[in-house]
Amino acid sequence: MENLIGxxxxxxxxxxxxxxxxxxxLDRVGHWLGxxxxxxxxxxxxxxxxxxxxxSGEHRALHTHLFSWVPVGGFRADVAFQLxxxxxxxxxxxxxxxxLIHLYSVGxxxxxxxxxxxxxxxxxxxxAMVLLVIADNYLLLYVGWEGVGLASYLLIGFWQHKPSAAxxxxxxxxxxxxxxxxxxxxxxxxxxxxxxFAFGPVLSSAGDAGEGKLTAxxxxxxxxxxxxxxxxxxxxxxxxxxxxxxPVSALIHAATMVTAGVYLITRSGAIFNAAPDAQTxxxxxxxVTLLFGAxxxxxxxxxxxxxxxxxxxxxxxxxxAAGLGPIGYVFAIMHLVTHGxxxxxxxxxxxxxxxxxxxxVDMRKYGGLRKYMPVTFVTFGLGYLAxxxxxxxxxxxxxxxxxxxxxxxxxxxxxxxxxxxxxxxxITAYYMTRVMLMxxxxxxxxxxxxxxxxxxxxxxxxxxTIPMIILALGSLGxxxxxxxxxxxxxWLEPVTGHAEGHSPVSALTVTIATMAVLVIGxxxxxxxxxRRPVPAVAPRGSLLTRAARRDLLQDDFNHxxxxxxxxxxxxxxxxxxxxxxxxAVNGTATAVGGLSGRLRRFQNGYARSYAVSxxxxxxxxxAATLLMRAV
Amino acid sequence: xxxxxYLYLAALLFTIGAAGVLIxxxxxxxxxxxxxxxxxxxxxxxxxxxxxxxxxxxIIAFFTMVVAAxxxxxxxxxxxTIFRSRHSASxxxxxxxxx
Numbered sequence: 032m033e034n035l036i037g038x039x040x041x042x043x044x045x046x047x048x049x050x051x052x053x054x055x056x057l058d059r060v061g062h063w064l065g066x067x068x069x070x071x072x073x074x075x076x077x078x079x080x081x082x083x084x085x086x087s088g089e090h091r092a093l094h095t096h097l098f099s100w101v102p103v104g105g106f107r108a109d110v111a112f113q114l115x116x117x118x119x120x121x122x123x124x125x126x127x128x129x130x131l132i133h134l135y136s137v138g139x140x141x142x143x144x145x146x147x148x149x150x151x152x153x154x155x156x157x158x159a160m161v162l163l164v165i166a167d168n169y170l171l172l173y174v175g176w177e178g179v180g181l182a183s184y185l186l187i188g189f190w191q192h193k194p195s196a197a198x199x200x201x202x203x204x205x206x207x208x209x210x211x212x213x214x215x216x217x218x219x220x221x222x223x224x225x226x227x228f229a230f231g232p233v234l235s236s237a238g239d240a241g242e243g244k245l246t247a248x249x250x251x252x253x254x255x256x257x258x259x260x261x262x263x264x265x266x267x268x269x270x271x272x273x274x275x276x277x278p279v280s281a282l283i284h285a286a287t288m289v290t291a292g293v294y295l296i297t298r299s300g301a302i303f304n305a306a307p308d309a310q311t312x313x314x315x316x317x318x319v320t321l322l323f324g325a326x327x328x329x330x331x332x333x334x335x336x337x338x339x340x341x342x343x344x345x346x347x348x349x350x351x352a353a354g355l356g357p358i359g360y361v362f363a364i365m366h367l368v369t370h371g372x373x374x375x376x377x378x379x380x381x382x383x384x385x386x387x388x389x390x391x392v393d394m395r396k397y398g399g400l401r402k403y404m405p406v407t408f409v410t411f412g413l414g415y416l417a418x419x420x421x422x423x424x425x426x427x428x429x430x431x432x433x434x435x436x437x438x439x440x441x442x443x444x445x446x447x448x449x450x451x452x453x454x455x456x457x458i459t460a461y462y463m464t465r466v467m468l469m470x471x472x473x474x475x476x477x478x479x480x481x482x483x484x485x486x487x488x489x490x491x492x493x494x495x496t497i498p499m500i501i502l503a504l505g506s507l508g509x510x511x512x513x514x515x516x517x518x519x520x521x522w523l524e525p526v527t528g529h530a531e532g533h534s535p536v537s538a539l540t541v542t543i544a545t546m547a548v549l550v551i552g553x554x555x556x557x558x559x560x561x562r563r564p565v566p567a568v569a570p571r572g573s574l575l576t577r578a579a580r581r582d583l584l585q586d587d588f589n590h591x592x593x594x595x596x597x598x599x600x601x602x603x604x605x606x607x608x609x610x611x612x613x614x615a616v617n618g619t620a621t622a623v624g625g626l627s628g629r630l631r632r633f634q635n636g637y638a639r640s641y642a643v644s645x646x647x648x649x650x651x652x653x654a655a656t657l658l659m660r661a662v
Numbered sequence: 663x664x665x666x667x668y669l670y671l672a673a674l675l676f677t678i679g680a681a682g683v684l685i686x687x688x689x690x691x692x693x694x695x696x697x698x699x700x701x702x703x704x705x706x707x708x709x710x711x712x713x714x715x716x717x718x719x720x721i722i723a724f725f726t727m728v729v730a731a732x733x734x735x736x737x738x739x740x741x742x743t744i745f746r747s748r749h750s751a752s753x754x755x756x757x758x759x760x761x
Contacts, residue, residue, distance in 0.1 A: 636757030639692075642683055 032082050033095040035075050036112045036165060039122060042072040043157035050151030058147050062140070065150030066133040069157055073126035080119055088525045091116055094167060105226065113167035113230060117526045120364060121164035121294060124371045128286045129157045131498035135379055136278040138494035139386060149189060149276070156182035160287055164294060168229040169218045172295075176214060176259070179288045180207050186283060187275040199271035206268040210258015214295075217251035220244065234301040245302055249309025252299055253316065256292025260346045262320045267585045269343055270327070273335040277382030280335055285342045286375040290367045293346065296353040297360050300527055303353075310354050314440070317351030318451040320344065323583060325458035329465065330579030332569055333392045334381045337466050338374070341418065344455060345370050351448065352433045355440055360527035362432040365510075365519050369425035372505030373417035379499045380411030384470060386495070387488040389480050394469040395567050398476040403488035406496045408471050410503035415467050417506035419460040419549055425510030430456065432514075435541045439532025446535075453548055460552025468560040476567055668709035675702035689741045689751040693734075700730050 046068035050061050057064070083091045092115035101108040114122070133153060140146045159178025166172040188200025221228045224240050237245065256262065261269035272284050283289070296303065296313060303310050321344045328340025345366070352363035385392060387404060401408040417424040420431065434456065438449035479485045490496065513519035520529060534541070571577070578584055633644070675698055682695030704723040711719025745751050 634760050636760030638753045638756070639684055639687075646680060646684065 032079060033093050035079055036093060036095050036114050037097060038075050039072050039079075039126070039165060040158050040162045042068045042075065043154040043161070046154035047151050047158060050147055050154060053147075055147075061147030062133075062137050062150050065154050066130065066137060068154060069126065069130045069133045072157060072161065073123075073130045076119075076122045076126045079114060080123060083114075083116070083119060088521075091525065100171075106222075107227070108170050109168065109229070110171060111167045111229075112165045114165055115526050116523050117294075117297065117364065118164045120368060120523070122161060124368055125157065125160050125164070125287050128371055128375050128502070129153075129160075129282060131501055132278045132282040132286075132375065132379070135281075135382070135495050135498040136276075138492045139278055139382055140276065141492075143276075145189075149186075152182055152185045152189070153278075153282070156186065156283060156288070160291075163291060167231070168227075169214075169221060169233070170228050173214055173218060176255075176291065177211065179283070179291065180204065180211065180259075183207075183272070183283050183288055186279040187272045189276055189279070190274070193274070195271075196274040199268075199274040203268040203272050206265050207258045210255045210265055213251040213254030213258065217248050217255065220248045220251065224248070230298065234299070237301040238305050240305075242306060242308075245306040246308045249299070249303050249306040250312060252295055252302070253309065253313055256295050256313075256350065257316060258292075259295075260289050260292030260350065261343050262292065262316050262347065262350055263323050266320065266323065266343055267582065267589055270336050270339050270582055273333070273339050277335065277378060277385060280339070281375045281378030281382065284339065285378050286371040289342060289346055290349065290371070293349040293353055293363055293367050296350065297363060297527055300353075300357070300360055304356055310356060311444075313354030314351050314444075314448055315354075317347050317349070317354055318448055319347070321347030321351060321455040322451060322458070323347070325455050325462060326575070326579050327582055328462040329458060330572070330576050332394050334384065334394050334397075334466060334470065335378070335392055337394070337462060338377055338381060341377075341459065341462065342374055344459065345374065345418070348430065348433050348452065348455065351452065352436055355436050355448075355532075357528045357530040358439055358532040359433065359436045361520050361523045361529050362429060362436055364523060364527070365513055366426075366429035366433055368519075369417065369429045369506070369509050369513070372502050372509050373414040373426060376410055376414040376499060376502035376506050377418065379495070379502065380407050380414060383407040383491040383495055383499065384411075384488075386491050388477065388486045389484060391477070391480065391486065394466065395565060395569065396477050397470045398473045398565065399471070400475075400488055401471040404490050406490055407499065410496075410499040411471070412467070413503040414506050415463050417510070419463050419553070420456060420545060421549070422546070423511065425506050425508070425513075428510030428514040431542055431545055434545060435534060435538055436532055438536055438541060439534040441533065441535070449536075449541075453544060456545055457548035457552040460549045461556045464553045464556035465560050468556065469565055472561060473565055476565065478567075665709050665712045668712075669706055672702045672706035672709065675699075675705065687752045687754050689744070689753050692753055693737055693741065696737075697730065697734070700726060 046065050050057060050065055053061070079093070083093070092113060094111065094113050096109060096111040098110050099107065100110045133150065136146075136149065136153065140149055143149065156179060159175050159182055161175075163172055163175025163179060166175060184200050184204040187203050188197050190196045191200070218228055221233055224244050225233050225236060227233060254265075257265040269284060269289070273280055275284070303313065324340045324343030324345075324347055326340075328337050328344060331337040331340060349363045349367050349370070352359035352366065383404065384397065384400060384407060387400075387407075388397065391397070413424070417426040420427045434449060434452045437452045438445050440448055477486050477488070523529075536544075569580075572580070581587065633640075679695045679697075679699035679702060682698065683692050686692050686695065704726050707719035707723045707726070709719075711717060711723075741751060744756055748755055
């Protein structure tokens with residue numbers, strides 16, 4: 032069984048190599064080859080999963096050592112895999128959702144002449160992402176981490192003929208570099224502290240290291256997670272990343288890659304458990320982001336950007352849960368999985384709507400689409416009910432647990448975090464209802480596009496609707512399946528550990544409060560967008576709305592502080608270079624030149640003057656010798 | 663007679679030779695002054711040989727003579743060549759080797 036683990040990565044990697052190097056002769060079959068290899072990876076994952084279920088909790092993890100990568104003295108970097116319950120969960124999510132989205136892309140990218148390349152990139156992403164979650168040390172994880180960053184860059188900028196897409200790709204890459212820097216520093220700190228970066232030794236001896244060092248490592252890991260998972264303050268790239276094709280937004284920027292930060296924090300749980308300050312930073316980032324993303328999501332008229340704000344907010348929930356320590360890890364991962372289903376489903380639904388509407392993304396130009404796209408409407412609707420936490424659907428179970436755990440943190444902190452999570456739930460209900468009402472209900476508001484083509488909304492082909500239906504079923508049932516008998520909790524507990532918190536409010540109270548804010552959020556949205564017709568042009572809106580449309584001024588902030596600041600800094604450095612460094616160099620040259628100009632005068636060509644200097648020198652030498660003797 | 667007096671004489675001869683080298687312009691005279699300095703050294707060597715009662719100084723004096731003879735051959739050849747090309751034996755005229 033261990034031998035199969037490597038194939039999880041190898042299958043999509045082979046697909047990427049063949050599709051990217053194969054050339055035009057693969058254009059006709061390339062997309063099916065890519066889908067097949069993604070499915071192969073999923074089947075291998077399922078076989079390993081069945082095998083894992085056959086063993087008891089403590090013996091489920093598999094280890095395999097492929098080869099020694101960099102053996103230098105005491106430094107050992109191995110290519111070795113570890114497949115435990117946490118990795119398994121991710122492998123199934125990544126390859127499962129990945130396969131569905133490959134299938135969806137067959138239809139979605141049908142008219143794109145570079146479809147083969149697109150599937151090559153998607154396979155590359157799958158390989159890197161699976162490598163990230165099955166690596167057994169931080170260095171190999173870093174390889175996967177950079178790999179998904181590369182794939183994300185390539186796919187955001189896939190339509191590189193649009194300057195906006197090319198810019199968005201660069202923005203995502205550069206912002207991610209800041210986070211990657213954090214991860215590399217964390218790995219270096221681990222090596223100096225523990226002498227290794229394999230998960231086993233680092234995490235088992237994490238308690239022995241000093242708290243200061245662990246806090247430093249934890250904060251650097253948090254920085255990495257912020258970059259990859261689009262958390263405040265490194266969140267600015269996610270909205271622009273929606274420039275990529277919609278399947279990419281669904282797979283990479285909603286279901287899988289952006290959750291890598293949650294994986295990193297959960298995997299490094301032992302480090303965070305021993306560093307309370309770092310944990311406080313994690314929950315703060317999570318709570319701030321879940322509100323930040325939700326507020327941004329409320330103001331966007333672009334359906335994909337509204338969903339991107341929602342993704343940011345939902346990952347904020349996961350980071351918050353992961354920062355709570357053992358009371359939250361399991362629920363962070365559970366929400367991650369259910370979110371993978373419903374958010375991928377929502378994005379695919381959005382893609383289906385765009386497909387039928389000539390790639391229009393402005394929700395103010397949709398309206399009344401439920402009659403034209405029944406399958407999209409039902410699947411999107413199920414995703415919608417799941418994300419707002421409608422009782423019985425998957426989001427209800429996972430989000431409720433996180434809110435409970437936030438209250439269970441205890442003390443003032445618990446009330447603040449719980450309150451933020453509840454408020455977030457209300458805003459989620461509001462903005463998702465808004466998306467739903469603007470897209471599928473009300474009067475039709477669509478207008479001919481710039482070329483004068485009237486959109487003819489129609490249902491998407493089977494290759495697109497089937498993945499949407501499967502994901503909708505996941506949104507419908509995953510939460511219940513995970514929660515009945517605490518199945519998911521028992522499954523993950525051996526890896527992440529679990530502790531029951533002592534909540535000041537009972538679970539029932541939390542559920543009732545969640546339901547209440549849900550109803551309030553939906554009601555406000557309905558009174559604004561359901562009862563009244565939606566204006567085709569966005570009203571000016573309040574100060575907060577206008578700020579939220581500009582992503583709460585995050586780009587302006589980055590521009591003023593980082594871009595301008597960076598420019599000032601470089602100008603200053605150039606000035607210093609000119610005056611100080613060049614000054615020293617030029618000054619030395621001038622001094623040497625002047626000195627040699629004077630020394631040159633001695634070379635006058637008169638043999639007698641040379642003789643004088645010789646005699647004079649000899650006289651001085653003799654005098655000095657005699658003087659030394661006398662002393 | 664006290665051998666130290668020979669050392670005084672050698673010093674005097676050397677000084678005269680050195681002064682001649684520095685002051686005179688005629689290459690032949692400069693050359694003769696160099697010879698004077700060499701012979702002053704020879705005298706000092708022989709005087710020291712006598713003072714110390716061994717033969718080292720005398721042997722070195724012979725060496726000096728041989729080297730001086732060889733030097734005269736080369737030096738006179740150079741002076742004659744310079745005189746042929748410039749019609750002057752002044753050392754100050756031959757000052758081309760400078761920056």
